Amino acid sequence: MKYTGITYRPPFEADSLLLQVTQGCSHNRCSFCTMYRDIPFQIERMEQIEQDIREAGQFLPHARRVFLVNGDAFVLSAHDLAHIAQLIRSHLPAVDTIAMYASVRNIQGKTDDELKQLRALGVNDLNIGLESGLESVLIHMNKGYSAGQALHELQRLDRAGMSYGVNVILGAAGAKHFREHAEATADLLNKTKVSLIFTGTVHADPGCPLFEEMQNGSFEESTFEEYLLEEEILLKRLTLEGCLIFGLHPSNVVPLRGYLCKDKEKMLLEIQKRRRQLGERLHTHPIRCEEGAIIQP
Numbered sequence: 001m002k003y004t005g006i007t008y009r010p011p012f013e014a015d016s017l018l019l020q021v022t023q024g025c026s027h028n029r030c031s032f033c034t035m036y037r038d039i040p041f042q043i044e045r046m047e048q049i050e051q052d053i054r055e056a057g058q059f060l061p062h063a064r065r066v067f068l069v070n071g072d073a074f075v076l077s078a079h080d081l082a083h084i085a086q087l088i089r090s091h092l093p094a095v096d097t098i099a100m101y102a103s104v105r106n107i108q109g110k111t112d113d114e115l116k117q118l119r120a121l122g123v124n125d126l127n128i129g130l131e132s133g134l135e136s137v138l139i140h141m142n143k144g145y146s147a148g149q150a151l152h153e154l155q156r157l158d159r160a161g162m163s164y165g166v167n168v169i170l171g172a173a174g175a176k177h178f179r180e181h182a183e184a185t186a187d188l189l190n191k192t193k194v195s196l197i198f199t200g201t202v203h204a205d206p207g208c209p210l211f212e213e214m215q216n217g218s219f220e221e222s223t224f225e226e227y228l229l230e231e232e233i234l235l236k237r238l239t240l241e242g243c244l245i246f247g248l249h250p251s252n253v254v255p256l257r258g259y260l261c262k263d264k265e266k267m268l269l270e271i272q273k274r275r276r277q278l279g280e281r282l283h284t285h286p287i288r289c290e291e292g293a294i295i296q297p
Contacts, residue, residue, distance in 0.1 A: 002052060003069075004070075008035060015065070017056055021068045021069070022041070022044060022071065022072070022076070024040055025070070026103075027072065027144055028041060031209040032203075032204050034206075046083070053091050065099065072102055072103045078111070078118060081118055085098055089121070097125055100123075101126075101127050101128075102127065105145060107157065115157065119161050126157070128164055131168065132173070133151075133189065134147065150188065155192060164196075165197065166196070166198070170200065171201050171221060178226045179230070190240060194240065197243060199256070201253065201294075224281060227286075231271060235260075239261065245259070253274060254270055254271055
C-alpha cells in the first residue's frame, strides 16, 4: 500500500487500517501547525486507492475499521468518498466504520443529503480540529472559519447522525485569557452532540507563525496554574452526557480520561492532585520536548 511522508492518525485509531487518499492538508495555514508544511496538498489517484483497497482485502480481510489519511481526507468530494466507501464495503466486508480527519471547511462543502448518504455508507467518527470556540483564537490561529460557522457545521453532522470528535487546544488564547477561552469553547460544544473531546496544550515547532510569536514574546504561554484552571473551568462548564474526554496527549499538564458527566468529579480531583504535586512550580511555564511533551523534574 502507498504511503507518502509521515502518516498521522489519532491515538485511538492505533488498530485501524490506514488508507492514504490524500497527501498533505488542503488548508495547511494554521498558525500553530507544521505537520504538513513541506508536503504539497494532493489528492491520490483513484486507481491507486482502488489498488490499495484490493491489497488490503487480501491481507487484512477481517479489518473492522478504516482510517483515511492524511491531513483532512474529508476534503474529498462526497462522490469520491462514497465511491471509496463502496469499494471498501466490497473488498473489506467486515468494515463497519470509515473514519478520517476533517475540518469545518470540509463539512461546508457537502449538502445535508450527501452527509446522510456518507453516514449510510459507514463514514463516521470524524476527527475535527476545532481547537477553540473563541472567535479571537480562531482568527489568530488562522483556522479559516468563525465560531458561528463551526457550530453550524457540527450541528449539521448531528442532524446527519454522524459522530465526531473535536480537538481542543488548552492555552490557545494565551496567558490571562484562559477563563474566556474555556467558557466560550464549552458553550459552543454544549450545543452539539460531540462524542469525544481530545485535549492538548498549545505548543509550536520552528517553521510556524506561533513559534515565532512565542519566541519574541508577542504570545505569552500560560503557566501550569493557568492551564489547570482553564481545564477545570472547561470541565465544570461542559454539560454533555456520554462524551469522552481524551486528555492523554503528552503536552497535557495532567493526563485525563473519562466520560461526561459520569467521571467529571474524578477528573476534577485529578486536576487538584496535580496542582498539589506542582507546588512552587505552579506559576512557572512548562519546559517541552518533542510533540510538546512536558519535561517533568
